[in-house]
Amino acid sequence: MRLPLPSFVRTTTFRLAVVHAVTFLIFTFGLLIYLFYSTAGYMRSQSVKELDGEVQALAAAFNTGGMARLNQSVVERSSVPGPYFYVLQDADGQTISGDFPSIPDEVPDEESVETNFNYQTLNRNGEIEVRSANGIIIRLPNGAALMVAYDLGQRRQIVDRIIQTMWTALPIGLALSLIGGLIISRWAARRAEQLTRTTDGIISGDLSRRAPVIGSGDEFDRLSERLNAMLDKLEHLMMTTRHAGDAIAHDLRSPLTRLRNRLENDLRDGEKVDREESLERTIAEVDAVLATFNAILSLSRIQAGDAAKFKQVDISMLGEELAELYQPAAEDEGLSFDSEIEGGLTVDGDRSLLGQAMANLLDNAMKYTPKGGAMTLRVRTNSHDQAEISVTDTGPGIPEADRERAVKRFVRLEASRTQPGNGLGLAMVDAIARLHHGKFELCDGPGEPPATGLRAALLLPKAQE
Known part of the structure; x- marks a missing residue:
């Protein structure tokens, strides 16, 4: 039977903390491994380089002065305390000089060979201590043998110290990574919890709740x-x-x-x-x-947006058609009708919807302009290089405080309750403007208070050439 995981293990907070801890731990472990190999490797390469230098110096002594000069150099170097050991044997295998009674490994028949061996020595307390050494054994041209080696004790102490440091740093790095992961994940969880509280409030019916924005830009x-x-x-x-x-x-x-x-x-x-x-x-x-x-x-x-079938529409021609249609109707209502239409003006849109928007504006102007008044249809390019479809009238207008409300669904101002209608005309014009990525504006007309009139303008982006 599979046991269910504890609830805190399934949280994003815990998972983020684990991911952060593992990432930090891998980085720390990799860094320590790199430091170990780079330090130990550098020490080994330096030791090999110095060992080769000693061998080359002794080989030069042999080439210039033979066995006598080589023996003198070995004796001089052996008498000086240092990390290097020397052993010189003749062709018969008898030790001539050096630090050991014999070469502690098999001598090659020719050229050289690397050797690793242990030897005993007295430490500071006078106790026997076994230490390790690494060296090179060379067969000389005359059959003699020479060994040059160096003590590995100092390097091993440094390596042991590095290993100890690694094992000390790893748990500290793990602890720090867990703490850092918990801090980061708790911060993220706190932000998520704020969003959760907001959504809970909205679910409970409080639509005024909003998610906090702290300004960090994250x-x-x-x-x-x-x-x-x-x-x-x-x-x-x-x-x-x-x-x-x-x-x-x-x-x-x-x-x-x-x-x-x-x-x-x-x-x-x-x-x-x-x-x-x-x-x-x-x-x-x-x-x-x-x-x-x-x-x-x-x-x-x-x-x-279901009703939109966009293509290039000549709104100048559309405006002329509607002007021709509405002019006699306006005259029958006792209104003066005028039109100012710029030729060749086109937009990308739905012709039937744009025609409906124009008709709604014209109907609205005819409905609320008293007899003897005037209305004007304009289709032109405005100062912002937009296509403007506007209808102005000399009716009562709409107060500035009510203009935003006037384009809402079913909103009918008190003055319009006596007129037939359903309060959807201007709302439909505003929706058509938004559908065409444009804007619908209401502002004062050309009249004087209290009959300032109304200017209703549909602003649309012009069609691209």
């Missing part, structure tokens, strides 16, 4: 910023949905109530009712309700 800050942006959008959508429900109930209650009352009256009055007229009024009420729901569906599809 990935946790970037994650918090994106999470907060998502939460802002979510809160906005929830408020919009709540407001939309209230607005739908408000705008549909009246026509549905009238429809029910009319049908009830017609049913009660029976034959006294003109059934054809009653059915026509009923159909008109149902059409108004269906128009509201169709507008909601269209706006949702536009905001989701």
